[in-house]
Amino acid sequence: MAAEALIEFDKITKSYGRHAVIRGLDLTVCRGEFLTLLGASGSGKTTTLMMLAGFEEPTSGAIRMNGAPIEHLPPHRRGIGVVFQNYALFPHMTVAQNLAYPLRMRGMKRAGVEEEVRRAISMVRLDGMEDRKPAMLSGGQQQRVALARALIFKPELVLMDEPLGALDKNLREHMQFEIRELHRQLGVTVVYVTHDQSEALTMSDRVAVFHAGDIAQIAPPGDIYEKPSDAYVAGFVGENNLLSGSIEASPGNLTAVRLSSGTVVSVACPWSGSGPVTLAVRPEKMGLNQDAEGLANRISARVTELAYLGDQLRMLVDLGGGQIAMVKIAAFDKNRPQVGDTVDIGWNPEDGHLFASD
Amino acid sequence: MITAARSEADKEAGHRRLNRRRVTSLLLVAPLLIFTIVVFLLPIVTILTNAVASPEVSTGLPRTSLALAGWHPADRNLPGGEVFDALAQDLSEKSPERTRAVAAAARRLNYEVGGFRSLLVSTERAVKKSADDAGNWRERLIGMDGRWGDIETWQAIRRAAPAHTPFYILSALDMRQAADGSIGMVPENQRTYVAVLMRTLKVAAVTTLICLALGYPFAALMVKSGRNFAFMLLGAVMLPFWTSLLAKTSSWIVILQEQGPLNKLLIWSGIVSSPLQLIFNATGLYIVMAHMMLPFMVLPLYSTMKGIPSHYMKASSSLGANPARGFFHVYLPMSLPGVGAGALLTFIVSAGYYITPSLVGSPREQMLGYFVAFYAYTSVNWGLASALGLMLLVCVLALYLLAGRTVGVRQIAGLR
Numbered sequence: 121m122a123a124e125a126l127i128e129f130d131k132i133t134k135s136y137g138r139h140a141v142i143r144g145l146d147l148t149v150c151r152g153e154f155l156t157l158l159g160a161s162g163s164g165k166t167t168t169l170m171m172l173a174g175f176e177e178p179t180s181g182a183i184r185m186n187g188a189p190i191e192h193l194p195p196h197r198r199g200i201g202v203v204f205q206n207y208a209l210f211p212h213m214t215v216a217q218n219l220a221y222p223l224r225m226r227g228m229k230r231a232g233v234e235e236e237v238r239r240a241i242s243m244v245r246l247d248g249m250e251d252r253k254p255a256m257l258s259g260g261q262q263q264r265v266a267l268a269r270a271l272i273f274k275p276e277l278v279l280m281d282e283p284l285g286a287l288d289k290n291l292r293e294h295m296q297f298e299i300r301e302l303h304r305q306l307g308v309t310v311v312y313v314t315h316d317q318s319e320a321l322t323m324s325d326r327v328a329v330f331h332a333g334d335i336a337q338i339a340p341p342g343d344i345y346e347k348p349s350d351a352y353v354a355g356f357v358g359e360n361n362l363l364s365g366s367i368e369a370s371p372g373n374l375t376a377v378r379l380s381s382g383t384v385v386s387v388a389c390p391w392s393g394s395g396p397v398t399l400a401v402r403p404e405k406m407g408l409n410q411d412a413e414g415l416a417n418r419i420s421a422r423v424t425e426l427a428y429l430g431d432q433l434r435m436l437v438d439l440g441g442g443q444i445a446m447v448k449i450a451a452f453d454k455n456r457p458q459v460g461d462t463v464d465i466g467w468n469p470e471d472g473h474l475f476a477s478d
Numbered sequence: 479m480i481t482a483a484r485s486e487a488d489k490e491a492g493h494r495r496l497n498r499r500r501v502t503s504l505l506l507v508a509p510l511l512i513f514t515i516v517v518f519l520l521p522i523v524t525i526l527t528n529a530v531a532s533p534e535v536s537t538g539l540p541r542t543s544l545a546l547a548g549w550h551p552a553d554r555n556l557p558g559g560e561v562f563d564a565l566a567q568d569l570s571e572k573s574p575e576r577t578r579a580v581a582a583a584a585r586r587l588n589y590e591v592g593g594f595r596s597l598l599v600s601t602e603r604a605v606k607k608s609a610d611d612a613g614n615w616r617e618r619l620i621g622m623d624g625r626w627g628d629i630e631t632w633q634a635i636r637r638a639a640p641a642h643t644p645f646y647i648l649s650a651l652d653m654r655q656a657a658d659g660s661i662g663m664v665p666e667n668q669r670t671y672v673a674v675l676m677r678t679l680k681v682a683a684v685t686t687l688i689c690l691a692l693g694y695p696f697a698a699l700m701v702k703s704g705r706n707f708a709f710m711l712l713g714a715v716m717l718p719f720w721t722s723l724l725a726k727t728s729s730w731i732v733i734l735q736e737q738g739p740l741n742k743l744l745i746w747s748g749i750v751s752s753p754l755q756l757i758f759n760a761t762g763l764y765i766v767m768a769h770m771m772l773p774f775m776v777l778p779l780y781s782t783m784k785g786i787p788s789h790y791m792k793a794s795s796s797l798g799a800n801p802a803r804g805f806f807h808v809y810l811p812m813s814l815p816g817v818g819a820g821a822l823l824t825f826i827v828s829a830g831y832y833i834t835p836s837l838v839g840s841p842r843e844q845m846l847g848y849f850v851a852f853y854a855y856t857s858v859n860w861g862l863a864s865a866l867g868l869m870l871l872v873c874v875l876a877l878y879l880l881a882g883r884t885v886g887v888r889q890i891a892g893l894r
């Protein structure tokens with residue numbers, strides 16, 4: 121991935137009246153990357169995207185594109201492609217006219233426009249639909265037109281705000297693949313907004329996790345999942361057991377943590393503070409009964425709930441002291457426990473992550 | 479077999495359910511249907527029939543009408559004696575309702591030939607006075623008034639005798655049927671209604687354009703502004719709706735008159751040196767009409783514009799269109815249904831207005847509605863009033879169809 125910066129957000133804040141929506145955001149988008157903004161509803165993803173597109177002005181701070189400040193540039197002079205959640209295809213224009221629009225606005229000659237439109241239509245495989253109005257297209261087809269329209273004028277940067285939100289699951293997965301392909305073929309920089317974490321993890325070069333108007337962590341998907349930077353990211357991305365506890369001892373690389381249930385477990389994570397901590401262990405990293413044998417951390421627990429998920433069994437266990445953890449086991453496990461059974465839960469010190477509690 | 483029978487029975491039951499539902503829904507819409515028929519369709523049908531109905535002569539002079547059927551005016555011969563006898567008989571009846579019917583026939587015949595009413599009334603009086611069975615009315619009637627010896631007199635009766643007549647509609651178009659039955663324009667100096675119709679359409683069109691020019695930005699501002707301000711704007715445009723027509727009109731007369739506040743302001747600010755004539759002419763008419771009609775333009779525009787999501791204009795500018803081009807290529811086309819609906823509504827309502835024009839315009843600005851009212855209420859000529867109304871109706875319908883072709887009636891009705 122080229123590390124050259126295309127977009128820089130420099131201490132951006134945005135308030136609506138008294139209400140601060142974005143608080144001191146620093147963000148660098150590298151040329152050619154696929155960056156996803158992931159976050160809960162209301163965390164400021166759309167606001168960030170709209171400031172980048174030019175529909176909202178930051179309250180303070182600077183946005184630079186190729187080193188030049190753009191925060192006061194009107195949207196039509198930024199040359200950034202945008203795919204809107206509801207596509208925003210012009211209903212009174214045909215597919216071809218929709219695609220020709222950005223080219224016409226740039227004063228391209230008619231012959232050139234026709235050529236480009238034809239290319240774009242075959243790029244998104246909509247041949248034969250040139251003269252249809254958007255209302256006569258399926259959701260997936262409209263989505264492709266919107267994509268092609270945002271790409272046809274060869275912008276350096278394309279923004280997509282939950283572009284697949286309105287599609288059903290199969291189509292959604294298909295379109296995820298197509299968008300990835302287009303990104304790979306065209307080498308365009310993409311900033312993508314979603315609140316679907318699996319979408320974020322599968323599609324992106326990097327993921328920026330938004331939390332309350334700021335970025336909690338920005339890293340490649342693997343790091344976001346494996347090495348969350350704080351308890352929020354650990355809890356938000358994927359499923360995680362967040363267990364509260366306190367530091368018992370922290371000699372060197374192995375830290376002993378006393379969980380609120382009283383059990384002491386070890387975590388392969390150096391720690392210097394002494395306040396309350398949160399220990400995060402992913403459910404799939406937890407072993408059950410014989411799988412727990414030989415693991416450094418072992419707790420006996422009582423099964424409180426079982427949920428059958430087809431390929432998996434999701435099990436809630438009481439670790440004592442009201443601390444509930446979730447364990448996933450294969451559904452075909454022959455000696456699977458019943459509700460009320462006492463089981464052994466175990467995990468490696470390397471699979472635990474420690475965060476200071478706030 | 480059994481399952482087939484069962485499914486037949488099921489189908490039967492299903493049909494019955496469906497029918498019952500249909501009847502229920504019909505019952506539910508029945509009041510609306512009846513209301514529509516009574517207040518909307520009936521008047522239109524009445525107008526249509528009134529415009530061509532001509533019962534006066536056949537009821538006032540029944541025997542004459544009947545006897546004239548066998549007469550061929552093309553022969554250039556006077557009708558036979560039996561027709562004269564029939565007329566005398568018709569005129570000699572003394573019961574009050576017969577007398578009234580004859581009077582109505584006289585009024586109707588007067589539309590055909592000027593002076594016919596006095597001819598018939600004086601003849602009636604003479605006939606009643608000399609009532610006897612002497613017969614030979616041909617000589618006696620011609621003796622009473624030489625006009626009974628003119629073929630044209632009898633042709634007029636014959637023309638007016640059928641129960642239906644093109645007379646009113648022709649009159650509304652400044653045309654007439656000549657004595658020989660041919661249709662042509664009336665002499666230049668007698669033509670009125672076509673010019674009035676044209677003027678009416680022109681006033682309505684200009685009012686519509688003014689309202690569009692004022693209403694479009696106004697509605698756009700309403701959509702753009704915050705809730706409270708939009709509510710205020712809405713109130714401002716609705717105010718004329720809630721005020722009495724006469725109060726509005728007279729306030730405009732006060733404001734626009736020669737010594738009125740507007741002229742004073744203009745002179746005080748040095749824009750003009752002598753007062754402008756702002757009322758009792760076309761200027762005044764358009765100012766006041768535009769004020770009255772503005773809600774009809776603004777409301778459909780507002781509701782259409784309100785329904786245009788903001789992301790279309792955002793998409794347009796993200797694609798490189800500056801606001802002006804975005805407006806012309808995206809916003810304007812998307813607001814066209816509202817323009818169509820507003821313009822159509824404004825035009826139709828303006829075309830039917832007559833009180834305001836008659837109060838604030840000069841005599842040259844009288845609109846068709848004024849004449850309809852005049853014939854309906856003052857001269858009690860329902861035929862001509864209906865024909866004039868019909869003319870307006872046809873124009874408006876034509877416009878409606880035209881608008882349907884270009885903008886789409888469905889879109890205007892919001893049924894897209």
Ligand SMILES: Nc1ncnc2c1ncn2[C@@H]1O[C@H](COP(=O)(O)OP(=O)(O)OP(=O)(O)O)[C@@H](O)[C@H]1O
Binds near residue numbers: 160164165167
């Ligand atoms: N025009 C506005 N006026 C006032 N507050 C706003 C406005 N637009 C957004 N907000 C607030 O800013 C916050 C962030 O909104 P934003 O739309 O950026 O969230 P988001 O991360 O895109 O959420 P979602 O996943 O639901 O789309 C929200 O609390 C929202 O209520």
Ligand SMILES: [Mg+2]
Binds near residue numbers: 166
């Ligand atoms: Mg959003």
